[in-house]
Amino acid sequence: MSGVGPVEPVGPAEPVEPVEARPGHAPGPHRDAPPPDVIGSDSPRPSDRWRRLPPRVRATALTAAVTALAAAALWLLPPTPSGHKPQEPAQPWPAVTTAFRYTGVADNPGAGPTRDFHFEVSVHDGPPVTVSHINAAPGGLRTRTTPPTSFTVRAGSAHRITVRITVTDCGALPVNVNLPFLDVTLRNKHAIQHYSFIFGNRYSRDLSGLLHTACDATRALPSPRVRREVRVLTMWTRRVLANPAESDLHTSSSTGTS
Amino acid sequence: MRHRSLVILTSVLTTGALTLTACGSRDNNKGGDSGSKKTEVIIGVDAPLTGQNSATGLGIQGGVQVAVDDANKKNLVPGVTFKVQALDDKAIPASGQQNATQLVNNDKVLGVVGPLNSGVATQMQQVFATANLVEISPSNTAPELTQGKNWQTKKVRPFKTYFRTATTDALQGGFAADYAYNTLKKKNVFVVDDKQTYGAGLAKLFTAGFTKAGGKVVGTDHVNTGDTDFSALVTKIKNSKADLVYYGGQYDESEKLTKQLKDGGAKIPLFGGDGMFSDTYIQTAGKTSEGDLATSVGQPVDTLASAQDFIKKYKAAGLKGDYGTYGGYSYDAATAIIKAIGNVVKDGKVPSDARAKIVDEVGKTKFNGVAGPVAFDQYGDTTNKQLTVYQVTNGKWKAVKSGTFNG
Numbered sequence: 001m002s003g004v005g006p007v008e009p010v011g012p013a014e015p016v017e018p019v020e021a022r023p024g025h026a027p028g029p030h031r032d033a034p035p036p037d038v039i040g041s042d043s044p045r046p047s048d049r050w051r052r053l054p055p056r057v058r059a060t061a062l063t064a065a066v067t068a069l070a071a072a073a074l075w076l077l078p079p080t081p082s083g084h085k086p087q088e089p090a091q092p093w094p095a096v097t098t099a100f101r102y103t104g105v106a107d108n109p110g111a112g113p114t115r116d117f118h119f120e121v122s123v124h125d126g127p128p129v130t131v132s133h134i135n136a137a138p139g140g141l142r143t144r145t146t147p148p149t150s151f152t153v154r155a156g157s158a159h160r161i162t163v164r165i166t167v168t169d170c171g172a173l174p175v176n177v178n179l180p181f182l183d184v185t186l187r188n189k190h191a192i193q194h195y196s197f198i199f200g201n202r203y204s205r206d207l208s209g210l211l212h213t214a215c216d217a218t219r220a221l222p223s224p225r226v227r228r229e230v231r232v233l234t235m236w237t238r239r240v241l242a243n244p245a246e247s248d249l250h251t252s253s254s255t256g257t258s
Numbered sequence: 259m260r261h262r263s264l265v266i267l268t269s270v271l272t273t274g275a276l277t278l279t280a281c282g283s284r285d286n287n288k289g290g291d292s293g294s295k296k297t298e299v300i301i302g303v304d305a306p307l308t309g310q311n312s313a314t315g316l317g318i319q320g321g322v323q324v325a326v327d328d329a330n331k332k333n334l335v336p337g338v339t340f341k342v343q344a345l346d347d348k349a350i351p352a353s354g355q356q357n358a359t360q361l362v363n364n365d366k367v368l369g370v371v372g373p374l375n376s377g378v379a380t381q382m383q384q385v386f387a388t389a390n391l392v393e394i395s396p397s398n399t400a401p402e403l404t405q406g407k408n409w410q411t412k413k414v415r416p417f418k419t420y421f422r423t424a425t426t427d428a429l430q431g432g433f434a435a436d437y438a439y440n441t442l443k444k445k446n447v448f449v450v451d452d453k454q455t456y457g458a459g460l461a462k463l464f465t466a467g468f469t470k471a472g473g474k475v476v477g478t479d480h481v482n483t484g485d486t487d488f489s490a491l492v493t494k495i496k497n498s499k500a501d502l503v504y505y506g507g508q509y510d511e512s513e514k515l516t517k518q519l520k521d522g523g524a525k526i527p528l529f530g531g532d533g534m535f536s537d538t539y540i541q542t543a544g545k546t547s548e549g550d551l552a553t554s555v556g557q558p559v560d561t562l563a564s565a566q567d568f569i570k571k572y573k574a575a576g577l578k579g580d581y582g583t584y585g586g587y588s589y590d591a592a593t594a595i596i597k598a599i600g601n602v603v604k605d606g607k608v609p610s611d612a613r614a615k616i617v618d619e620v621g622k623t624k625f626n627g628v629a630g631p632v633a634f635d636q637y638g639d640t641t642n643k644q645l646t647v648y649q650v651t652n653g654k655w656k657a658v659k660s661g662t663f664n665g
Contacts, residue, residue: 196661
């Protein structure tokens with residue numbers, strides 16, 4: 001607030017008569033009229049009142065005052081130099097901390113419509129991440145993972161995995177793959193996420209090699225035995241429930257087939 | 259007696275509380291303005307703040323403002339007070355160039371966040387490079403801005419002062435093409451673009467990915483920015499028997515195109531890039547936008563635990579604009595500049611070659627931002643290459659697929 005307004009009395013509401021100094025008499029304290037630099041009256045003085053209180057009352061008041069001051073100190077004083085409550089560290093969700101790296105394809109040219117693709121799964125930060133589902137896209141492929149899902153990767157470590165991909169339906173596959181990806185389900189103690197890891201030229205070239213090997217001869221006449229598979233992918237993320245066992249999203253696979 | 263005791267107790271508590279309040283106030287000023295005067299450093303912002311694209315442009319300005327407020331509050335760079343100077347480029351390249359010159363000529367400006375549009379960026383890069391002033395765009399996606407005109411055959415970085423926190427259309431266009439062909443099972447697409455650097459480039463990359471997968475482009479056409487009547491285009495699209503329309507451009511035109519398309523009886527989805535990913539698109543197109551799709555860079559900011567504090571502050575400050583598209587990336591871009599300044603400006607003293615040193619420091623950036631890890635590769639591109647496909651569902655953008663490019 002700025003500006004100076006009328007001064008209001010803090011003591012008795014009665015008007016105060018100024019005391020004029022008379023020649024030869026200095027204006028001293030006066031019982032009925034306060035000195036001119038005092039607004040209102042607060043006599044008797046607090047110290048006198050305090051001394052007149054019984055010891056028990058004084059002790060109670062002191063205890064209450066100390067308690068109140070301690071509480072006020074906790075409330076008013078900033079716990080950190082910046083004046084903010086310490087913020088809890090951000091809780092990383094699994095897709096933020098997990099990386100998939102393509103490391104190459106196994107050299108097994110006689111394997112027909114099947115190839116083994118190698119990846120490295122690492123978690124760079126935060127709580128352990130469980131990989132509970134891996135599926136190769138696009139549709140028309142069957143995926144088997146070794147080691148089988150689910151497996152858990154801790155921060156600072158990396159797991160080598162092999163994803164065996166088998167072409168099951170040439171009719172559902174594109175002619176070429178541009179940015180092929182793995183659809184995975186990741187889980188840590190904060191969230192479960194369905195996520196895609198997209199790979200560049202090397203995986204694109206190797207996967208296209210498999211598609212051409214498996215489908216070039218049959219693309220014009222897809223096998224009637226192979227059922228056309230139409231997949232609808234949805235992206236979802238859900239916070240982990242307090243009791244993970246209550247989650248309906250647990251997708252661990254005992255067979256290792258994703 | 260009880261009354262007297264209460265009076266005394268109240269007096270004691272009041273005195274104590276006032277004393278502590280005074281102590282708290284002094285503590286809050288530690289490292290602040292008390293005593294010595296701080297050096298003022300300006301973080302420039304260039305974006306469309308009025309007219310076309312302004313919803314996303316204001317989101318950029320807001321994201322930078324929150325970052326600067328945070329830096330000042332936390333005294334992130336001792337001896338420095340940061341301020342934001344936001345200039346409106348109206349999504350016009352020439353305006354962007356004028357703004358770049360204005361920012362370069364102000365010695366207090368040690369870094370710039372922006373612009374929104376790739377086409378505007380092409381006219382600003384040289385100005386910043388000449389003055390060694392660092393520029394980080396939270397939203398430019400044209401690959402040539404960082405990798406040169408011949409980026410598909412030989413990548414060459416054209417400007418060492420230019421960085422970006424958004425990934426490129428090379429990924430966005432391919433990601434969209436893959437989703438359209440393999441997930442939506444669309445085989446015949448009609449491709450439209452707005453002839454701008456961003457829109458035409460994105461449409462071209464989508465087309466390449468879609469045809470490579472085996473899809474067919476059954477028609478193409480162009481629009482002009484600012485067009486409002488698309489009746490002739492709607493007729494062409496209907497006659498093409500396309501099962502999908504891909505649009506390379508901004509929401510300003512596509513929100514009208516989709517409405518006229520659906521009202522004209524073509525019940526096929528319209529798919530676009532991050533320039534279309536704005537709440538304004540849904541608000542304008544209304545129910546006709548239902549089922550339409552857009553890719554955008556990054557993950558949905560609302561799902562990022564690291565972004566919750568940013569969103570809270572953005573909303574609490576009452577900032578305008580759409581923080582959901584680039585607000586988080588703008589915060590991270592501004593923070594990267596502020597951290598770089600902190601490594602160069604000590605005790606408020608700005609060295610004569612500060613701008614050049616800040617460019618070098620930005621290149622070494624590595625921290626966890628609100629939208630994910632922040633770091634740049636040798637071209638000035640972000641190493642955080644996340645993409646999301648959104649679909650309009652019940653009147654809102656809903657993330658339907660999210661992924662990270664691992665190279």
